[in-house]
Amino acid sequence: MMKTQKVLTEVESKELLAKDGIPVVEARLARNKKEAIAIAREIGFPVVLKIVSPDVVHKTDSGGVRLGLANATRVGRAYSEILSSVRQAYPGARIQGVSVQQMVPPGVEVIVGMSKDVQFGPVLMFGLGGILVEVLKDVSFRIAPVSKRDAGEMIREIKGYPVLDGYRGQEPASVTALEDLIVRVSEFVEKNPQIEELDLNPVFAYPDRAVAVDARIIL
Amino acid sequence: MSDDILKQFDPVFYPKSIAVVGASADAMKAGSYWVQTLVSAGYRGPIYPVGSRGGSIAGLEIYRNIRDIPGEVDYVIVAIPSRSVLDLLDDCAAKSVRAVQFFTAGFSELDTESGRSLEERMVEKARWGGFRIIGPNCIGVYCPEHRVSFLMGAIGEPGCVGFVSQSGGIAGKLATNGMARGIGYSKGVSCGNGIDLDASDFLEYLAADPQTRVIGAYLEGTRDGRRLFNTMREVSSVKPLVVWKGGRTEVGARAARSHTGSLASSPSVWSAVLKQAGAVEVHGLDELTDTLLLFQHAEHWQGARVGVIGGLADGGGGISVSAGDACTEIGLEVPPLSDQTDRALRELLGEVGSILGNPVDVSQAQFRGFPALFQAIETVAGDASIDFVLIQQDVDILLPMYSRAGLETINDFFIELRGRLGKPLVMVLPPGPVEQERLRLEQKLLAASIPVLSSVERAARAIFNVNTYFRRREIEAGQRDAA
Missing domain, CATH: 3.40.50.261 (Succinyl-CoA synthetase domains)
Structure with missing residues (x-):
């Protein structure tokens, strides 16, 4: 029998994560242009708009993401453009609207994920974001529950660790904040055994904190 | 707690008497091999060959049924086809044996429903009969101190290294490499499909065993990954634990499934699990024996210079x-x-x-x-x-x-x-x-x-x-x- 999977949207995923104290960039759902502009005003410009649809897997590739929108006019225009390009890329996709979130400053991009292993249950994964994880598979694993020390080892184990440790005069990213985030994610997946898969991609790591910019949970 | 576990495994590693089921006057039969092995190891307790045709082997009378043996039986080695094992287990219960090791193969490693259900019924019978099962599909225990061996010929000097292997062949290699390279073993065991006593049980025992100071393991998989992880973490907090994980590649994993019925996790997950548990991961028999040899001579190590x-x-x-x-x-x-x-x-x-x-x-x-x-x-x-x-x-x-x-x-x-x-x-x-x-x-x-x-x-x-x-x-x- 095939297990039916349910993919939570970014808005739903982040709500669950935030409730358990995992730092996320809050994303609020706007069902139309007017709502998008109102939320953007509330959050403060610049903002990011992303398509919210359970059927859209590659949000960026389908033109479903717009960054750095500095005022209401741009938010309004971006809303229409996102909807039309996603409808073209995914005809028939169920579209709930767009998510509106703060445009956070750039940090070192990392990913934190969880998948289930047939023998060991939930396995946490850590890696640098982007090409390093996709091409070089430069990632580390630990099974839940992940202790603070395990998390520290996961972070320092990857080959790309120097990038986090202050590459070329950059201020180092906070390993403590990342450790804390990994431990919280581990606790979160242990508490919610119905979660089959989880991706925080990317997480932005800063010198003093780390925050999940995008998130996806599969039940 | 550790006294309990030592007592529980006493009939496994220090049996007072051993019956070999499947023996016959024909020296080429598997059961006969086991009788010869125990004789050549110099096992000191009574050896009782059991075989339906009777007769004698190595000067020992062959009993037609395990129930006919006059004395008590601690440990039973089984080398008969899998179709007859359930009846045999009833006889073992009637005889109040303590542990039964199955050399016999042809169970869940065949990946058949009948293989799996036969194993389930064997475990039920063991619970009901009050004895433990080692294997099936394994060569059992090795305890030079008590002169119990799965190898014909030389038995080797007792020492402080213990091992668990899901493969009989690799258990044998560990024992013989040890003899050649001066590794002395306290105990070793090949646990095969591990339907009752599995690798985790034996690791727990070796951690408690006062004769064992260093532990090696060859693992292909586990039915209870969480328990194995927790056990390995506890074991390596008291004694060095060196683990060789077999079936790391897709080809190896496929072989492992038909070898010991083990499901496959990705090699990176296994490496992470071993590291997280504080075990030392090695990648082959040479590295395993090299590392065990060094641990045997190192109570503690002062540094990396x-x-x-x-x-x-x-x-x-x-x-x-x-x-x-x-x-x-x-x-x-x-x-x-x-x-x-x-x-x-x-x-x-x-x-x-x-x-x-x-x-x-x-x-x-x-x-x-x-x-x-x-x-x-x-x-x-x-x-x-x-x-x-x-x-x-x-x-x-x-x-x-x-x-x-x-x-x-x-x-x-x-x-x-x-x-x-x-x-x-x-x-x-x-x-x-x-x-x-x-x-x-x-x-x-x-x-x-x-x-x-x-x-x-x-x-x-x-x-x-x-x-x-x-x-x-x-x-x-x-x-x-x-x-």
Whole structure:
């Protein structure tokens, strides 16, 4: 029998994560242009708009993401453009609207994920974001529950660790904040055994904190 | 708790009597092999062959049914086809046996519904009959101290290394490699499909067993990954645990499924699990035995700084350079020696044709006699900036130069030095054209607690493994003290 999977949207995923104290960039759902502009005003410009649809897997590739929108006019225009390009890329996709979130400053991009292993249950994964994880598979694993020390080892184990440790005069990213985030994610997946898969991609790591910019949970 | 577990496993590793089911007067039958094996091991308790046709083997009467045996039976070795095992287990229950080991194969590893359900019924019968099952699809236990073995012929000296293997073939290899390389075993077990007692149970036992100081494991998979992880974490917090995970590739994993019925996790997950549990992961039989050998001779390890000595006679230049590479690449330190050592070496060996840093090439000593050679080695070994000494000895070069008597003198010096050095000494004896002489020296050094390995690369890897374990233990102890 095939297990039916349910993919939570970014808005739903982040709500669950935030409730358990995992730092996320809050994303609020706007069902139309007017709502998008109102939320953007509330959050403060610049903002990011992303398509919210359970059927859209590659949000960026389908033109479903717009960054750095500095005022209401741009938010309004971006809303229409996102909807039309996603409808073209995914005809028939169920579209709930767009998510509106703060445009956070750039940090070192990392990913934190969880998948289930047939023998060991939930396995946490850590890696640098982007090409390093996709091409070089430069990632580390630990099974839940992940202790603070395990998390520290996961972070320092990857080959790309120097990038986090202050590459070329950059201020180092906070390993403590990342450790804390990994431990919280581990606790979160242990508490919610119905979660089959989880991706925080990317997480932005800063010198003093780390925050999940995008998130996806599969039940 | 640990007394309980020791008592529970007593009939497994120290059985007072053993029945072998499937024996016959025909020496070629599997059951007959097991009778011969126990006889050749010198097992001291009663051996009761059991076979439906009766008769005798090795001067022992063959009973037609296990119920006919006059005395008590602790341990049963089963070598009959899988279709007859359920009836046999009823007989075992009636006879109040304590443990039953199945050499018999043909269960869940066939990946059939009937194989799996047969295993389930066997476990039910064991629970009901109050005995434990080892296997099926395994060669059972090895306990030189009690003269129980799964090997025909030599049994080996008892020692402090315990092992668990999901494969019988690798259990056998571990035992024989141990005999050849001076590894003494406390206990070993091949647990096959592990339907009742599995790898976790045996690891728990070995952790509690006072005879066992170091534990090796060959694992292909597990039915309860969480339990295995928790067990490994507990075990490695009290004793070094060295694990070789078989079936790391897709091809290997496919083979493992039909071998021991194990499901596959990705190799990276296994590596993570082993690291997280504090176990030392190795990648083959050679690395496993090398590492167990070093642990056997290391109660604790002082650090990762190695002093490398090559070229006891000639040809030491390249060997010293490559030894330095091998150690450093694996993550060991090869630090410069003190000025005092440097001056002493210059005086002893001269400047030309030697490498007097670390690694040290002492080959110039060939022109200055044994006293200079020994003093040079002792100076390096005693240098405070190194934690242990790695010496490469090329028997093929030394033998024609110094003859057998000279080799004896040199190795007597190493043994004497080891006794008073206060830091570990590891010897590399590369195989070559004078193999017999090399093997003789290897046995001589092993008998004096000097571990011998066959290449600098293997030695460096094993030293690194031992270091990794002890460093982690130290960090954990530090964290406990701080908490």
